[in-house]
Amino acid sequence: MTRKIWVFDTTLRDGEQVPGAKLNLYEKLEVARQLKKLQVDIIEAGFPASSIGDFNAVKEIATNVGNTDDIIITALARAVKADIDSVYNSVKYAEKPLIHMVLGTSDIHVEKKFGKSKNQILDIGVEAVKYAKTLLPDVQYSTEDASRSDFEYLWTTIEAVVKAGATIINVPDTVGYAVPEEFGELIFKLNDRLKNLNDQVLLSVHCHNDLGMATSNTLAAIKNGADKVECTINGIGERAGNAALEEVVMALNTRQAFYNVHTNINTKEIMNTSKLVSSLMGLDVQVNKAITGDNAFAHSSGIHQDGLLKSRDAYEIISPTEVGLSDMELVLTARSGRHAVKNALEKLGFNQLTDPQFEDIFAGFLELADVKKEVYNHDLYVIVENYYSKHDMNNQDIKYYSDNFYELMDLQVISNTIFPSASVKIKKGNQIYKSSTVGSGPIDALYSSIKEIIDLDIKLLEYKISSVSRGKKALGKVKLQVEYNGEKYIAKATDTDVIKASALAYINAVNSIVVENLIPV
Structure with missing residues (x-):
């Protein structure tokens, strides 16, 4: 039986400390419900002493999300009575409430931040724990800036608060100063002493990413005896962020033989949680971020695509389905090799192509890929149709498909505060269609105009704009996800005009739907 690692999610507290990432009560509730689906063990719902709004949000989460005994709800307090009362009065509505308090232990915090002696700080911590224990049985004590603390003083503090009743000891690398070997050794020594003092007390870690080592330090701590880890979704948080929950959990899953531990996390909810947090907080996930980045399971290199098509484990250590994605994504670009293009065809x-036929089609693919950057399935149909037409070959079935594809001919979008409107001209086969609509904004109006022409019940799930170059002629990249008949489709487009890129991305999504849902008659 492997050892269980408790997962404490602090997205709604430390994660929300990111400038501009403030959530309202309803958004916090939505994230908390998703965290429950993810099956985290503990949700830190906020810092209730900071404002009435945060107090109410924590209370609502405790009442509506913490109403079952399979999840613990907590919130942060400083080691002062008023803060502890705020936490208690907001989390007490949960089935399993927890009081979490923090007090510094490093010389920098004790002398410069608090201006007190070490003994005074120690006494404050002990009295705070004793008071919290009169309110709730479960109390977590965090030794802020532990990684820069004198070890013996740190241990003296831990020993004293455990004897006062603390049930969880959290050891934070508050400023991301630690390195894995050093932090692992610290946790090993603390764990050895703590288990001899009281083996029922959980040893926890909270790592920041200032030097890019939050996940590594967290994993080193687990290897050296930590029972619980504090993380955030997408690694968001103060300054450079925290250890990313998805990275820690998937490292433990993928290298289970090495760590010999397990968590309760439902990994298939990782991507849903990541997208929800990113959307509500307005914080984009970097495209190459481990596990939740757009490119984490996308392959465009011809060498990689060739290896993957021969054997998935050549370049894939995690199946995308494990984290809630449908499958790996082979992105067809000018860097894609013949194997990937032939596989797509x-x-x-198109599995009866001779070698000369394929080489001619592949040349057409490369020509389009240089212009369009990414090539979709509907583009492949057009390339093959062009080849067949060029050589006077029978292309009736292919023409059936291409006649059902949509092509943007022209557009006009007017943005104002009264009637944002859009007009589009779209080609389908030999027919030209026009539409003009108003919307709640320019993109809404644009997509309403396109939908009026295509007449498909498509639901827009995600819309994202990012810059892929600099300067006045910067390229804007639009990525969106739509749903049709229960299936999800992702499409992208790039242009110096982000409105045009938005239209092209939507039409790419529509044509992907056409490819998968039309059958030649």
Whole structure:
């Protein structure tokens, strides 16, 4: 039986300390419900003493999300009576409430931040724990800036608060100063002493990412005896952020033989949670971020694509389905090799091509890829149709498909505060269609105009704009996700005009739907 690692999520407290990432009560509730689906063990719902709004949000989460005994709800307090009362009065509505308090132990915090002696700080901590224990049985004590603290003083503090009743001891690397070997050794020594003092007390860690080592330090701590880890979704948090929950959990899953531990996390909810947090907080996930980045399971290199098509484990150590994605993404670009393009064509039914035919089609693919950057399935149909037409070959079935694809001919979008409107001209086969609509904003109006022409019940799930170059002629990249008949489709487009890129991305999504849902008659 492997050892259980408790997962404490602080997205709604430390994560919300990111400038501009403030959530309202309803958004906090939505994130908390998703964290419950993710099956975290503990949700830190906020810092209730900081404002009435935060107090109410923590209370609502305790009442509506913490109403079952499979999750613990906590919130942060400083080691003062008023803060502890705020936490208690907001989390007490949960089935399993916890009081979490923090007090510094490093010389920098004791002498410069508090201006007190070490003995005075120690006494404050002990009295705070004793008071909290009169309110709730479970109390977590965090030794702020532990990684820069004198070890013997740190241990003296831990020993004293455990004897006062603390049930969880949290050891933070508050400023991301630690390195894995050093932090692992610290946790090993503390764990050895703590288990001899009281083996029922959980040893926890909270690592920051200032030097890019939050996940590594957290994993080193687990290897050296830590029972609980504090993380955030997408690694968001104060300054450079915290240890990313998804990275820690998937490292433990993927290298289970090495760590010999397990968590209760439902990994299939990782991507849903990541997208929800990113959307509500307005914080984009960097595209190459481990596990939750857009490119984490996307492959565009011809060498990688060739290896993956021969054997998935050549370049894939985690299946995308484990974290809630449908499958890996082979992105067809000018860097894609023949194997990847041939595989894509075969999936579309073109599996009888001779070598000379394929080479000619591949040349057409490369020509389009240089212009369009990413090539979609509907583009492949057009490339094959062009080849067949060029050589006077029978292309009736292919023409059936291409006649159902949509092409943007022109657009006009007017943005104002009264009637944002859009007009589009779209080609389908030999027909030209026009539409003009108003919307709640320019993109809403644009997409309403396109939907009026295509007449498909498409639901927009995600819309994201990012810059992929600099200067006045910077390229804007639009990525969106839509749903049709229960299936999800992702599409992208790039242009110096982000409105045009938005239209092209939407039409790319529509054509992906056409490819998968039309059958030649």
